[in-house]
Amino acid sequence: MSAGRPVKKLPEETIVVSSEPTSELYKQIALQSGASVHRLRITKGSDGALVPNDTGMLVQTTGLRQQSTIYVKDLGPQIRWRTVFLVEYLGPILIHPAFYSFFTKNGEGASYTQTLTLILVVTHFLKRELETLFIHRFSASTMPTSNIFKNSAHYWLLSGVNMAFWIYRQSFYGKSGPSPIVTSLGLALFVLGELGNLSTHLTLRGLRSSGGKERGIPQGLGFDWVTCPNYMFEVVAWLGVALVSLNWSTVLFAIVATGQMGVWAKKKEARYRKEFGGTYKRKRYAILPGIW
Structure with a gap:
């Protein structure tokens, strides 16, 4: 599901291991949608909290669990x-x-x-x-x-x-x-x-x-x-x-x-x-x- 500007070809679901960094979640969605990873902003569906694109933060530490809903926003052209x-x-x-x-x-x-x-x-x-x-x-x-x-x-x-x-x-x-x-x-x-x-x-x-x-x-x-x-x-x-x-x-x-x-x-x-x-x-x- 997308909040704000829609992301073209956004997958209905994606799978990542909870022990992987959140950067992997961004990479997977970018790969599946064909969008630049730098243009994506991911937030939790439960409370709207930002899921940062971070190699040092694990998916499980953000509170995301199996079948959790996330919102993906296209931030537009980046520099x-x-x-x-x-x-x-x-x-x-x-x-x-x-x-x-x-x-x-x-x-x-x-x-x-x-x-x-x-x-x-x-x-x-x-x-x-x-x-x-x-x-x-x-x-x-x-x-x-x-x-x-x-x-x-x-x-x-x-x-x-x-x-x-x-x-x-x-x-x-x-x-x-x-x-x-x-x-x-x-x-x-x-x-x-x-x-x-x-x-x-x-x-x-x-x-x-x-x-x-x-x-x-x-x-x-x-x-x-x-x-x-x-x-x-x-x-x-x-x-x-x-x-x-x-x-x-x-x-x-x-x-x-x-x-x-x-x-x-x-x-x-x-x-x-x-x-x-x-x-x-x-x-x-x-x-x-x-x-x-």
Whole structure:
């Protein structure tokens, strides 16, 4: 039986051994229906709970039994999460140099502040691209293709076009900028934030094997302070960029990004508490120590 968008050639029944992983159930239905396994979503008929496509979860642990009813949904065209990340972060990398070149006549009329801001923004997103290629491991393989436009808008428009337009206009800075003390402080925060963020990502990578979906309790730099120190260090880095640029568009992006990361961090804290129970040391703050 199918819930939502119907799956073509969906079999009326399928057989898997209860001691097999749930990923085998997905493989069997994909094979019989001719659909991509990444497009399928399976839920239990009894309570609507998701049956995850997981090599580490057994069918019997989901509560499915002989002659249990399941619902299968076609999620539509899918795209890999890694690809989504690469496309998202590419926006600012292309947009900032383009606006910088256009407004400052290939840099000849750029102020020190504008040039330094360009370097920091491009460095930040190049780091993200490299982490996506070589560090990040994803628990979910794909997402709906249509979501890439919504996800990319945050980076291409808010941290791309909006920031670049207001920062690189010659009339905004002329040859002036923030004081050397403010600039130095901004640079220090940026470096601290980027290195701390990288350290956290390396820690999270070590919790999961290549291609695996297992989870572990992260420990190390920042994890005693907040649930998601990678987000905390991200905020620190963008505070640094804001101090260097002294531009409202940078502050706006930092506020919006902090709000979104805070929501994600709260959800992760709830998931940690549910998944690990008493073995997990509960955090009072999700993203910013003493604040949130």
